[in-house]
Amino acid sequence: MIGKNIKTFEELDSTNNFVKLNVSNLESGAVIVAKKQTKGRGLRDNKWDSNLGNLYFSFIIKDNVFRSNLFTYIVQSSVAIIRTLKQFGINADIKYPNDCLVESKKITGILIESSGTSALNYIVVGIGININQIDFGDLNDKATSMKKILNDDFNVNVVLNEFVKNYNNILESNNQKVFEEYIKASIVIGKRISYKNEQYVISDIEQNGTIIINNDLDEKRVAFSEISLEELYWHD
Ligand code: BTN
Numbered sequence: 001m002i003g004k005n006i007k008t009f010e011e012l013d014s015t016n017n018f019v020k021l022n023v024s025n026l027e028s029g030a031v032i033v034a035k036k037q038t039k040g041r042g043l044r045d046n047k048w049d050s051n052l053g054n055l056y057f058s059f060i061i062k063d064n065v066f067r068s069n070l071f072t073y074i075v076q077s078s079v080a081i082i083r084t085l086k087q088f089g090i091n092a093d094i095k096y097p098n099d100c101l102v103e104s105k106k107i108t109g110i111l112i113e114s115s116g117t118s119a120l121n122y123i124v125v126g127i128g129i130n131i132n133q134i135d136f137g138d139l140n141d142k143a144t145s146m147k148k149i150l151n152d153d154f155n156v157n158v159v160l161n162e163f164v165k166n167y168n169n170i171l172e173s174n175n176q177k178v179f180e181e182y183i184k185a186s187i188v189i190g191k192r193i194s195y196k197n198e199q200y201v202i203s204d205i206e207q208n209g210t211i212i213i214n215n216d217l218d219e220k221r222v223a224f225s226e227i228s229l230e231e232l233y234w235h236d
Contacts, residue, residue, distance in 0.1 A: 001171060002029040002059045003164035008157075013039040015058035016113055016126035023115075023122055028062035033160065040128065042109055053132035054145070055156045055163075058124050065120040071209030071224045072175065073112060074098045075182045077125055080167040081108050082185050084129075087162055090149055093187040096205060097224065101187070105144035106130075127163075131156055179207050195222065 005027065012018050012034035019032055026032075034057070037050030050056050061073070078094050085092045085100070085107070092100040098110040111126040130136075130145035131154050146154050170178050183189075188202050193213065200213035200220070209224025 001168045002061075003031050003168065004029055006031040006033060006160070006164075008033040008035065010034075011036050011038060013037060014041050014126070015056055016041060016111060016124050019058045019060050019124045019126075020113065020115075023060065023062075026060050028060060028122075031057055031059045031160075031164065033057040035156075041111060041126075042128075043111060048109060048111075048128050049136075049139075050128070051133065053156070055127070055129040055131055055159055057160060058126040060122055060124050062122045065114070065116075065123050067114065067116070067118050067120055068208070070112065070114065070123070071097070071207075073123060073125060074110065074209070075179055076167065076170045077110050077112075077127060079178050079181050079185075080163055080170055081110075081127070081129070082181070083166040083170075084159065084162045085146070088146060088150065088154070088159075090146065092185070094182060094185045096186060096188040096202070096211065097209065102144050102149055105142060107144050107146070107149075129159060129163075131159060176207070195220070 014037050015032045015034050019026060036052050037056050040048035040050035040056060042048040074097050078098055078100065081100050082092050082094065090102060092102050092107060095101055099106055100108040108127065108129045112123055114123040115121045130143060132147045133145045134148055136143040183205060189204065191202055193200055193202060195213060200215045202211055203214050204212040211222050213220050213222060
């Protein structure tokens with residue numbers, strides 16, 4: 001389970017960085033929260049704007065973590081986010097592998113980092129949930145928040161507690177059922193993508209994260225571990 005220990009800091013550079021620097025002092029399942037981050041990180045070396053008012057947290061998993069299961073952590077985290085938002089009345093979609101969107105605008109991001117080769121020493125799951133931010137500057141047409149959608153302020157800790165409960169429930173549930181929930185919320189099947197400069201349509205996602213992509217000439221199975229996000233472009 002996660003969240004037996006939750007430690008909140010006024011400010012950190014990045015909750016993922018903090019966890020990685022303190023691996024040996026943190027027990028599996030520990031959650032680190034920062035009210036703001038000075039160097040919040042996103043996928044593809046993007047920065048993750050992290051002013052006061054949103055939720056920024058990371059948790060560490062040390063037991064039985066295998067590279068071959070990385071996609072499972074993404075599925076579990078994404079479904080926990082979807083369920084949490086739903087409790088506040090928000091229906092979010094999942095964009096493979098790990099973005100949650102509302103009306104095509106991003107509301108949460110997940111950054112998973114790991115250490116080790118096949119049997120991993122640990123993984124860090126870092127999650128940002130846009131809660132009370134209403135101005136995203138240049139990203140206003142790409143990002144949204146709970147407040148933007150519902151016109152109300154939310155307590156960041158309440159959202160975190162709901163996430164922790166949902167995640168722990170998911171850990172106790174049947175993996176297949178949770179994966180079905182992920183697929184049900186996924187909006188990518190049938191969508192066009194470019195992969196290694198060729199155009200394809202996604203026809204399926206398998207439980208280990210492999211995606212099946214087709215075009216007139218070819219069908220490819222691309223393993224999650226082979227997908228470099230730089231090579232995968234979505235066409236809206
Ligand atoms: C993405 O690009 O979609 C992933 C964003 C992940 C942001 C979270 S906020 C908490 C944790 N700490 C970080 O520096 N990044 C993650």
